[in-house]
Amino acid sequence: MVKNFIKDMIKYLPAHIIPAIVSIISTPIITRFFSPEAYGNYSLAMAVVMILTTLSGWLSMSIIRFYPVYELEKKLGIFYGNVVNLMFISSAVITIAFLIFVFCIKQYISPTLRTLMYLGVGVFIVYAIFEVFQSFLRAKRQINQYSGFAIWKSMMGFGLGIALVILFKFGIEALLWGAILSIVIISPLLWKMSIRDIKFVQFQINYSLLKKMVTYSFPLVIGNLAAWILSLSDRYFLEFFRGAREVGIYSAGYNIAEKSIMVLFSLFALASGPISMQIWERDGVDKAKEYESKLARYYLMVCIPAVAGLSALSKPVIAILTGVQYHDAYKIISFITLGVLFLGLQSFFQIGFLFYKRTGFVTFAISISGLLNMCLNFIFIPKYGYMAAALTTLFSYIFLFILMVFTSRRIFSWKFPFKSLIKISCATAIMGTVVYFIGKGLTSVIWINLAVGIFIGGLVYFLALLWLREFNSQEKKAIKQFFRCSTSI
Numbered sequence: 001m002v003k004n005f006i007k008d009m010i011k012y013l014p015a016h017i018i019p020a021i022v023s024i025i026s027t028p029i030i031t032r033f034f035s036p037e038a039y040g041n042y043s044l045a046m047a048v049v050m051i052l053t054t055l056s057g058w059l060s061m062s063i064i065r066f067y068p069v070y071e072l073e074k075k076l077g078i079f080y081g082n083v084v085n086l087m088f089i090s091s092a093v094i095t096i097a098f099l100i101f102v103f104c105i106k107q108y109i110s111p112t113l114r115t116l117m118y119l120g121v122g123v124f125i126v127y128a129i130f131e132v133f134q135s136f137l138r139a140k141r142q143i144n145q146y147s148g149f150a151i152w153k154s155m156m157g158f159g160l161g162i163a164l165v166i167l168f169k170f171g172i173e174a175l176l177w178g179a180i181l182s183i184v185i186i187s188p189l190l191w192k193m194s195i196r197d198i199k200f201v202q203f204q205i206n207y208s209l210l211k212k213m214v215t216y217s218f219p220l221v222i223g224n225l226a227a228w229i230l231s232l233s234d235r236y237f238l239e240f241f242r243g244a245r246e247v248g249i250y251s252a253g254y255n256i257a258e259k260s261i262m263v264l265f266s267l268f269a270l271a272s273g274p275i276s277m278q279i280w281e282r283d284g285v286d287k288a289k290e291y292e293s294k295l296a297r298y299y300l301m302v303c304i305p306a307v308a309g310l311s312a313l314s315k316p317v318i319a320i321l322t323g324v325q326y327h328d329a330y331k332i333i334s335f336i337t338l339g340v341l342f343l344g345l346q347s348f349f350q351i352g353f354l355f356y357k358r359t360g361f362v363t364f365a366i367s368i369s370g371l372l373n374m375c376l377n378f379i380f381i382p383k384y385g386y387m388a389a390a391l392t393t394l395f396s397y398i399f400l401f402i403l404m405v406f407t408s409r410r411i412f413s414w415k416f417p418f419k420s421l422i423k424i425s426c427a428t429a430i431m432g433t434v435v436y437f438i439g440k441g442l443t444s445v446i447w448i449n450l451a452v453g454i455f456i457g458g459l460v461y462f463l464a465l466l467w468l469r470e471f472n473s474q475e476k477k478a479i480k481q482f483f484r485c486s487t488s489i
Helices: 002-031 036-055 056-072 076-108 111-139 145-167 174-195 207-241 246-284 286-314 313-320 324-355 359-384 386-408 419-440 446-467 475-488
Strands: none
Touching: 002 145, 002 246, 002 313, 036 076, 036 111, 036 246, 036 324, 056 076, 056 111, 056 207, 056 386, 076 207, 111 145, 111 174, 111 207, 145 174, 145 324, 145 386, 174 475, 207 246, 207 359, 246 286, 246 313, 246 324, 246 386, 286 313, 286 324, 286 419, 286 446, 313 324, 313 386, 313 446, 324 359, 324 386
16 A cells, blocks of 8 residues: 555646646746735735635545545445535535625725635635545546646646736736636536546435534534634734735745645645545554554655755745745744644644544644634734744644644554654754755855755755665665666666
């Protein structure tokens, strides 16, 4: 199953690398087209979109969890029909509720932000539908199709938005219009690819299935909502106490830091989620524990050096990827990347609750962490601004990690790779020291320092792991085979 995970992760790679590249390209363009105030309002609107999408995410979670069950029982027609019906109902209810909410608070928000929020409702609707059908593809492990649609969404969404800015002189709302149009164009094909060969039952709701889905996923939705509050509430506190300008600077640095590490974590989550559930359902507890232990080791091996490298190169990264008005954002990079590392790591301990369908505690843990984050933001942001927002985010993610570790091991305890952690940390320390001095002043050209730092850092880290004997015999064999294939091309 580890081989299947690695194969799936490689297949998922384009779906995350290309959007990451698009994000890297988009950040300097957006921050040069628009002021921090405009970018701050856009970030607040997109934060609302993500919260609404999270509320509708209970269907995507249910697809990943229950698809293997209904596949084994040969009842996929019932499963598909109910999910599609619930998708439209759920999207409609959330949309109406949010429009009422915006109408009630319209006097407390600026007209610009209000317009962006109304557009954000359209983005939410197409995102919600898109995510459900993508989840069907993911559950069936149709990874190439999944990746293709994900790449289209990121490239065309940004491309159409910028085209509206350049050709028709739209404001920053063009980015929202681009997101809507890109998914509307591709939706018919996505529908066909995700549900082909499935014969639907007539329009109805199977209440037995609905109960299972709600019981399993709604606590996770609340937990995810709390997670978004944990990661996004700081923007609203900044807007209230410090203004849209600080929201813009903070959002630029946060997005670069978070997406850089989150793309790695997402690869693990996307590839491992369906396989973990299959192992649990078919092979039992011991195999599931073994699988999680190996996954955690690979996660640490990839993400710890990424955090250290991005922190060491934060100044040149921000200087290249943002406009001059945003350059102070480098100060928060190390705090955000480290926080995201802990956020990803806690998910490996969270999996036991998902196996046993005890999702209530996941909700409780994330909610407590989100509440802690909000309290710290209320206390420190008025005086210290976006630096306080970054530090409170890190502290809250560490708190969530500790809470998840100590509680999850009571029901699903797997062997944590402590020996690997020590070796990986040592290799990372060596790499980070080298990269820091390269980024600080190898040449007077920033992009050269960045490119050399990334290349040399990766090479030093790899050699350090070899020197510390972290790779086992099978991994060494795979590495040799990889280099042989590379040199023969």
